[in-house]
Amino acid sequence: MLVWERPEPPERPAPGPLSREAIVRAAIRLADADGLDAVSLRKVAGALDVGPMRLYGxxxxxxxxLDLMVDAVYAGIRADGDGWREVLRSHAEAVRRAVHxxxxxxxxxxxxxxxxPNTLAGGDAVLAGLSGIDLDVVVPAVAAVNxxxxxxxxxxxxxxxAERVSGLDQRQWQAAYGPYLQRTFATGRFPAVxxxxxxGPHLTAGETFRLGLEFLLDGIAARISGGGSTPR
Structure with missing residues (x-):
């Protein structure tokens, strides 16, 4: 039986109350602070001030x-908006915000x-926002956006x-590698680059994400209009 279907053990008042939700919250705090390497059942138990064996119930x-942690974050990821394009756009941006x-x-x-359940609910909301479009378009379109x-x-x-490891911000990186690129480009070997x-445009990460997403949505729109499906 998967963890989603398995009932929790009865509450034990001592040495302290425990639940899957509390375990997941503690694991997320550890991961937010120090990455996934900081997450283990032993470390989570320590953060909750309980013995590791208690977690195995x-x-x-x-x-x-890890599955529970991902699903807990997906509780805050919801697609909304009017029409398929806004639904896909809002879902994509919500996932990006969650990752940040x-x-x-x-x-x-x-x-x-x-x-x-939270991940399935989010997927269900996306698919509901694309109702009225042929599933032969919907399935690859959602897969492409994901x-x-x-x-x-x-x-x-x-x-x-990489920026944290190198200790260089964008301006410092340009100062460090700019002269090399200038010398390399002066050879004429890489004219397109x-x-x-x-x-070329020098876009922020957010601008790059949104522009690339719009290119993708434009392609989906062309497929929908060319295939005769009628979006809501």
């Missing part, structure tokens, strides 16, 4: 705990089944982590 493995609040989420989304969001937020978080760097 509620959670069998660390993998179950919980950096560790970037390491878990997309790489494991998401079957918890793949875009996962890739984009993982890149953002990867860049944020040189043109992009010199003349």
């Amino acid at each position: 509620y959670i069998d493995t660390k993998e179950e705990l 609040r919980h950096e560790w989420l970037a390491d878990l989304i997309g790489g494991r089944p998401q079957l918890g 793949a875009y969001v996962i890739g984009a937020v993982r890149r953002e978080i990867g860049e944020r982590r 040189a043109s992009m760097v010199r003349d």
Whole structure:
């Protein structure tokens, strides 16, 4: 029986009350502070001031705990808006905000089944927002948006982590690597890249995310209009 269906053990008043919700909250606090490496059943038990064995009445493995953590975050991710485009856009932006609040989420989304009740409710809301469109379009469209969001937020978080490791902000990075790029581009070997760097738009991470998402939504809109499906 999966953790979503397994009942919690009866409450024990001593040495302290415990629940899956309390365990998950403690695990999320640890992960927010120090990343997923800081999350183990032993460390979570320590944060709750209980013995590690007490947790096994509620959670069998660390993998179950990670699943519960992801689903707890998805409780705050909801798609809304009028029409399929706004629903997909709001869902994508909500996932991005959640990853920025919980950096560790970037390491878990997309790489494991998401079957918890909050995650399923979020997916149901997205699909409901696309009702009236042929499922042959809806299924790949939702998959494409999810793949875009996962890739984009993982890149953002990867860049944020690299910046922390290097100790260089964007201006310092440019000062460190700019001369090398200038010398390299002066050889004429990479004209397209040189043109992009010199003349292309320099967008923030948020602007890049939203513009790329609009390109994707434009493609979905073209497929919907070309396929004869009628969105709400």
